[in-house]
Amino acid sequence: MSTQTTPATGEQHLLEVEDLHVEFHTSEGVAKAINGVDFSLDEGETLAILGESGSGKSVTAQAIMGILDMPPATIPAGRVLYKGQDLLTMPEEERRLTRGPEISMIFQDALSSLNPVFPVGWQIAEMFRVHRGVNKADAYAQAIKLMERVNIPAAKDRVKAYPHQFSGGMRQRIMIAMAIALDPKVLIADEPTTALDVTVQAQIMALLQELQEEFRMGLILITHDLGVVADVADRIAVMYAGRIVERAEVGDIYARPGHPYTKGLLESIPRLDQKGQKLSAIGGLPPNLTRIPPGCAFHPRCVMAQDICRTERPELLDVGPQRQSACHFSQEVLDA
Amino acid sequence: MTDKTTAQGATPGGPGNDEADATTTRAAVVAEAADGTSRSLTADAFRSLRRNPFFWISSALIVIFMLMAVWPSLFTTYDLGFNDLSRSRETPSGAHWFGTDTQGADIYTRTVYGARASILVGVLATTGVLLLGSLLGLIAGYVGGWVDTLISRLGDIFFAIPLLLVGIIFLSSLQDTPTLLGIPIQGYFGVIFQVVLVFVLFGWPSLMRLMRSSVIQVKPNDYVQAARALGATPMRIIRRHVLPNAMAPAIVVATINLGAYIAAEATLSFLGIGLRPPTVSWGVMINDGLTPLRASPHILFFPALFLSIAVLAFIMLGDAVRDAFDPKSR
Amino acid sequence: MGKYIVRRLLQMIPVVILSTFLIYAMVFAMPGDPTAGKCGERPCPAAYIEKFNAKYHLDEPLPVQYGYYAKNVVQGDLGENQYGRPVAEELSERFTVTAKLAVMALIFEGVIGILAGVLAGLRKGGFIDNLVLISTLFVISVPIFVTGFAAQYFLGLKWEIFPALATGKDPSLFSLVLPAMVLGSTSLAYIARLMRSNIAENIKSDYVRTAKAKGLTPRRVVGVHTLRNSLIPVVTFMGYDFGALLGGAIVTEGIFGINGVGGYIFKGIQNRDGIAVVGAVTALVIVYLLMNLLVDLLYGALDPRISND
Numbered sequence: 001m002s003t004q005t006t007p008a009t010g011e012q013h014l015l016e017v018e019d020l021h022v023e024f025h026t027s028e029g030v031a032k033a034i035n036g037v038d039f040s041l042d043e044g045e046t047l048a049i050l051g052e053s054g055s056g057k058s059v060t061a062q063a064i065m066g067i068l069d070m071p072p073a074t075i076p077a078g079r080v081l082y083k084g085q086d087l088l089t090m091p092e093e094e095r096r097l098t099r100g101p102e103i104s105m106i107f108q109d110a111l112s113s114l115n116p117v118f119p120v121g122w123q124i125a126e127m128f129r130v131h132r133g134v135n136k137a138d139a140y141a142q143a144i145k146l147m148e149r150v151n152i153p154a155a156k157d158r159v160k161a162y163p164h165q166f167s168g169g170m171r172q173r174i175m176i177a178m179a180i181a182l183d184p185k186v187l188i189a190d191e192p193t194t195a196l197d198v199t200v201q202a203q204i205m206a207l208l209q210e211l212q213e214e215f216r217m218g219l220i221l222i223t224h225d226l227g228v229v230a231d232v233a234d235r236i237a238v239m240y241a242g243r244i245v246e247r248a249e250v251g252d253i254y255a256r257p258g259h260p261y262t263k264g265l266l267e268s269i270p271r272l273d274q275k276g277q278k279l280s281a282i283g284g285l286p287p288n289l290t291r292i293p294p295g296c297a298f299h300p301r302c303v304m305a306q307d308i309c310r311t312e313r314p315e316l317l318d319v320g321p322q323r324q325s326a327c328h329f330s331q332e333v334l335d336a
Numbered sequence: 337m338t339d340k341t342t343a344q345g346a347t348p349g350g351p352g353n354d355e356a357d358a359t360t361t362r363a364a365v366v367a368e369a370a371d372g373t374s375r376s377l378t379a380d381a382f383r384s385l386r387r388n389p390f391f392w393i394s395s396a397l398i399v400i401f402m403l404m405a406v407w408p409s410l411f412t413t414y415d416l417g418f419n420d421l422s423r424s425r426e427t428p429s430g431a432h433w434f435g436t437d438t439q440g441a442d443i444y445t446r447t448v449y450g451a452r453a454s455i456l457v458g459v460l461a462t463t464g465v466l467l468l469g470s471l472l473g474l475i476a477g478y479v480g481g482w483v484d485t486l487i488s489r490l491g492d493i494f495f496a497i498p499l500l501l502v503g504i505i506f507l508s509s510l511q512d513t514p515t516l517l518g519i520p521i522q523g524y525f526g527v528i529f530q531v532v533l534v535f536v537l538f539g540w541p542s543l544m545r546l547m548r549s550s551v552i553q554v555k556p557n558d559y560v561q562a563a564r565a566l567g568a569t570p571m572r573i574i575r576r577h578v579l580p581n582a583m584a585p586a587i588v589v590a591t592i593n594l595g596a597y598i599a600a601e602a603t604l605s606f607l608g609i610g611l612r613p614p615t616v617s618w619g620v621m622i623n624d625g626l627t628p629l630r631a632s633p634h635i636l637f638f639p640a641l642f643l644s645i646a647v648l649a650f651i652m653l654g655d656a657v658r659d660a661f662d663p664k665s666r
Numbered sequence: 667m668g669k670y671i672v673r674r675l676l677q678m679i680p681v682v683i684l685s686t687f688l689i690y691a692m693v694f695a696m697p698g699d700p701t702a703g704k705c706g707e708r709p710c711p712a713a714y715i716e717k718f719n720a721k722y723h724l725d726e727p728l729p730v731q732y733g734y735y736a737k738n739v740v741q742g743d744l745g746e747n748q749y750g751r752p753v754a755e756e757l758s759e760r761f762t763v764t765a766k767l768a769v770m771a772l773i774f775e776g777v778i779g780i781l782a783g784v785l786a787g788l789r790k791g792g793f794i795d796n797l798v799l800i801s802t803l804f805v806i807s808v809p810i811f812v813t814g815f816a817a818q819y820f821l822g823l824k825w826e827i828f829p830a831l832a833t834g835k836d837p838s839l840f841s842l843v844l845p846a847m848v849l850g851s852t853s854l855a856y857i858a859r860l861m862r863s864n865i866a867e868n869i870k871s872d873y874v875r876t877a878k879a880k881g882l883t884p885r886r887v888v889g890v891h892t893l894r895n896s897l898i899p900v901v902t903f904m905g906y907d908f909g910a911l912l913g914g915a916i917v918t919e920g921i922f923g924i925n926g927v928g929g930y931i932f933k934g935i936q937n938r939d940g941i942a943v944v945g946a947v948t949a950l951v952i953v954y955l956l957m958n959l960l961v962d963l964l965y966g967a968l969d970p971r972i973s974n975d
Contacts, residue, residue, distance in 0.1 A: 067875055069870075101881070115876070115877070115895070116873070116971055117968075118894070130883075164970070164971050178880065489680065492681055493680075493684045496681050496951075497689070498951070500916070504916070505689055506692050508935060599807075599809040602809055603810070607935050633819055640815065643812065
């Protein structure tokens, strides 16, 4: 497991995001979706990015993929290094060729993310035809193999079926098959199980883990669901209002959160061993990204907020071995 | 959170999925706080309507045409009956701004007076369609069951026949009939009645479908069910819950239809089965200008210009209202 | 797919029967003399009225009358015009020209409308988008007979770019170009607007985002993944429109003196030839309804979500 600190440790990570900023120019003003995000990912590692809606986790993923609509989005600062090369300054055509064979992505809602008017086999085969110039028959044969690999029963018969003819879990398997078709090194899964039933969720997560081990992929798992993350992730980055507020190994966070926000998230999960106790949720709503509060963005919702939180933004600082937190009172949180 | 956050302003160009969701939820909370989602949406729509130049241009044009229809002598010094055969087919001049026609009549005066027929047909047909279509749509949606099926299928049938074709058949078979159900249907108002009748008879399904779907949309809502359980009358439920939602699309469809009816009336008159001379209407004038088109195109040009501007004004207004109430359509 | 076809066919039957009944009722069940206006400006001779009554069974109750009438229509008998020629025969002679005109109009509106819509939709709010929005607003607003006369006067008579008329039994394709452009103009505007909003909406859809994430070229993202979905409603619209063009050419054919079905109705109205007008319009309504049915089936074939249930 690699350490996550400032860059320039000499050792090259598979993927490295440095000081990434993303803004959206809307009629209401400039929405600062991401305000300086740093993290790295190594081969075979799973990083979970955790946060509520609007925390910037999906935007981070799309910025790494290079599929943000620009405009309205702009990337005023930051670097996304893949094997040491900055994707953001790469010519678009060169960058396009990394999508699929190098970095790949699966989305939350497989029904709307698959094209409704093409057969699923066609959509998987398209990866081989476009990137490798494989002929139609061979591409279809490969598509069937992939569908079998992601455990779709009767793949041969269903290769010509359309997305709406599959169940939600099967559709997500098709998305996964498409994403791993060209053996990518990095797979970004954006809320891959949110739209699914609980039993299907577990199957999909198991499949993702299995594939990750098989292909030694770096996996970025984006989710708002702490439960999904616990068994799968190696490290967790918690995002709030476009910044990482806490970063740690998965066990540490569960045992001892280092940021009031993380703590709030953990306390809002129902737990069997605390039956009968009141479930606490974090009060209030995430901030409007065009008007992020000064100081610590979380202060209006924070039970521990003091005067300093309203004026001074806490930096993401080391608070223990391989963990950082951005809170003026992180030590108090850890000790609580 | 300030009151400036609104449901519409937040969505366009929103970041990823979750971001957009977040802003809408936030907006919804604000809207609720401002006492009812629909009211704040409506207020916002009117604000954006007031900023749209197309809205003002089209409204001004419509007011002018309405004035022409009600009070034509305000716009012209000539009498409608004026004609001077010695000045036949003169091109535009200081005395006759739009020139004169074959009879030597002032084209400007006739064009101004011609507005009345078009506006009358448009307004009456739209009102009729609005009333009949809404009523049937509300009944179909509210009662449901076989009544709904019957009204919907009837709508399919009336909607299936192109308006122009049915207008031709209807008007040509009534051409020499003096009365219909005891109502005289010849002469100026008689023919206008005929035209309006056929437009209403075959135009109601569009409004019916719109109203029906808005009723069906709100009916299963808990608060409507609760209101019903508490004994609210259908009238009250329709007034409180259905009409506020259906109003904007109904106005859009009605204004755009109004333009279309004016165009259809002119087309039928031009074909020789709507209004006929000596009645003055744009369609009739365009028909008159047909023969001398090559030598004196101005006879046809000016009524055609007025007709086009009138239709344009109504369609533009409909577009502007739709853009205001449905910001996604921009 | 099979079930879908059967269902659509079954839905169609009552619509055809009842809409032709409506037309019939409008013509024959109106108060007053149904032969009025069927013989030109003069009242009809007694012998004609008698023959007319017998032919249409006007002494029977209305549904029975309609039964006879429907039987005649099914057998291809649309009555005889004031010169005693069968209307059906006259129509079949004229149908080729009308079909040619309609196909040309369809090509014109399809090619230019789709192109304009795609360009506008890809850059919403841009120069081309505003140009398309404003010009289509004008085209939609100007009634087709005004467009027709303007085109005829300027392009035909004044600048002599195109022939101003397309008379004769078999007008050349070139002489049909101007009428076809006029005929297709309104639909062109609708197609451009429909295509614009489809493209603008689909380009933001999740599956287009997926297509980008798959590393496809921008050309393929738009040309394959966005276009295919955006075209389905447009193709459907064009199908319905083809039915309307076959019947809606009355004004255009009248203006350009084309001897098609529309021109026949145009002249029939001017000559007050009631039977000819009613017969021809009935035929057009039936053609229109059948075209709609065909389009619904086509739609089922184009959109897998409809047919593959």
